[in-house]
Amino acid sequence: MMTSTPTALTTLQNKRVLLGLCGGIAAYKAAELCRLLVGAGAEVQVVMTKGAQEFITPLTMQALSGQPVHTELLDPAAEAAMGHIQLARWADLILVAPASANFMARLAHGEASDLLTAVCLARRSPLALAPAMNQAMWSNATTMANLGLLESAGVLMFGPASGAQACGDVGPGRLLEPSELLQLCAMQFATGALAGKKVVITAGPTREAIDPVRYLSNHSSGKMGYAVAAAAIEAGAEVVLISGPTGLPVPDRCQLVPVTSALDMLAACESHPADIFIAVAAVADYRVARPAAAKIKKSAEELTLNLVRNPDILATIAGSKPRPFCVGFAAETEHLADYAKEKLRSKKLDMIFANDAIATFGNDAASITAYWPGGETTFEPQSKAQLARRMIALISQRSSTTDA
Numbered sequence: 071m072m073t074s075t076p077t078a079l080t081t082l083q084n085k086r087v088l089l090g091l092c093g094g095i096a097a098y099k100a101a102e103l104c105r106l107l108v109g110a111g112a113e114v115q116v117v118m119t120k121g122a123q124e125f126i127t128p129l130t131m132q133a134l135s136g137q138p139v140h141t142e143l144l145d146p147a148a149e150a151a152m153g154h155i156q157l158a159r160w161a162d163l164i165l166v167a168p169a170s171a172n173f174m175a176r177l178a179h180g181e182a183s184d185l186l187t188a189v190c191l192a193r194r195s196p197l198a199l200a201p202a203m204n205q206a207m208w209s210n211a212t213t214m215a216n217l218g219l220l221e222s223a224g225v226l227m228f229g230p231a232s233g234a235q236a237c238g239d240v241g242p243g244r245l246l247e248p249s250e251l252l253q254l255c256a257m258q259f260a261t262g263a264l265a266g267k268k269v270v271i272t273a274g275p276t277r278e279a280i281d282p283v284r285y286l287s288n289h290s291s292g293k294m295g296y297a298v299a300a301a302a303i304e305a306g307a308e309v310v311l312i313s314g315p316t317g318l319p320v321p322d323r324c325q326l327v328p329v330t331s332a333l334d335m336l337a338a339c340e341s342h343p344a345d346i347f348i349a350v351a352a353v354a355d356y357r358v359a360r361p362a363a364a365k366i367k368k369s370a371e372e373l374t375l376n377l378v379r380n381p382d383i384l385a386t387i388a389g390s391k392p393r394p395f396c397v398g399f400a401a402e403t404e405h406l407a408d409y410a411k412e413k414l415r416s417k418k419l420d421m422i423f424a425n426d427a428i429a430t431f432g433n434d435a436a437s438i439t440a441y442w443p444g445g446e447t448t449f450e451p452q453s454k455a456q457l458a459r460r461m462i463a464l465i466s467q468r469s470s471t472t473d474a
């Protein structure tokens with residue numbers, strides 16, 4: 071679990087956070103979150119749905135936020151004090167924690183049937199949801215479809231975590247811990263975490279020519295590398311994305327260097343010096359020794375291709391002088407932790423992210439573990455965009471500690 075850092079907390083000073091609560095047993099954790107937000111210097115206004123008030127009283131939230139709690143959409147007195155449009159304008163960040171399946175469904179379809187949905191619909195600030203629900207409700211195809219709609223509307227997802235649930239089930243759907251939610255809120259304002267840094271990222275597969283029309287490659291979609299590039303841009307970095315063929319849209323404000331083979335990728339990396347080098351690409355370990363100049367025609371029953379080792383791009387950059395802060399990825403099908411730690415050591419990396427190759431390739435949601443000399447942390451399954459943000463936050467934190 072990530073702990074709060076003083077740097078992250080200073081970013082919440084004087085920030086206006088609108089904390090929305092939906093009904094659910096996890097609502098009690100929102101009380102602690104409210105206390106932490108106020109403690110970090112944020113101004114907090116609380117909006118509670120009817121369901122939320124069944125689990126925790128407005129009086130508790132009023133005492134913790136130091137502000138009257140908002141519950142009604144159509145109450146003239148309440149609207150006169152601070153109506154839904156004013157609340158939406160007031161907020162620098164809206165966080166709904168816990169967010170129920172019902173709330174996600176209503177929000178995904180643009181409903182404004184109560185105060186919280188109306189405020190969210192009228193928002194001008196980033197909106198983050200911290201879902202909390204039974205694992206079957208979370209995994210249900212309708213909830214997943216609503217999640218897709220919300221993410222495509224730019225709504226941020228904080229969690230959910232996986233584990234034992236109040237109902238006795240085990241699985242995804244737990245509200246993140248208040249300290250983690252606090253950290254994620256702080257990160258929304260820490261936009262300059264990588265300001266002034268040049269980040270070079272490799273992504274996608276490489277293609278190794280057999281002849282002019284055929285090649286050897288792998289199933290890498292490039293999605294993770296592109297998400298990491300987008301998150302680094304969001305954190306203020308100047309980003310060069312050196313990518314094998316993917317067909318993915320290029321993130322805004324990022325310099326794309328398209329490459330095909332591992333040798334092309336190495337040459338591009340060597341001509342783009344970086345402060346931080348993140349190797350997400352699934353580089354082909356071998357290439358055809360002598361690609362045929364013309365298309366190979368079929369004749370013999372057997373064809374042998376002679377393969378030679380490709381250079382290890384990441385190890386080459388990690389061995390260069392001056393060397394950037396080097397981050398690798400290890401996609402493994404077994405012995406994940408051991409292999410990842412061995413790659414961290416042998417390639418002389420500053421950090422490595424390890425994931426399950428089979429669960430990850432081409433999927434939008436994946437979990438990942440980061441290892442660095444003397445430490446590790448695991449991120450629960452979440453969208454690649456969210457994972458990438460958390461990975462960039464960790465890289466920025468670790469690289470500044472290493473600099474110092």
Ligand code: CTP
Pocket residue numbers: 272332349350351352353354355380381382383384385397398399400401413
């Ligand atoms: N990598 C690289 N150049 C290569 C091979 C890998 O830059 N020729 C980088 C990848 O981008 C990734 C990390 O090294 O960040 C780990 O890659 P992986 O293929 O999992 O490891 P390998 O060292 O190739 O080991 P193996 O294939 O035996 O698992």
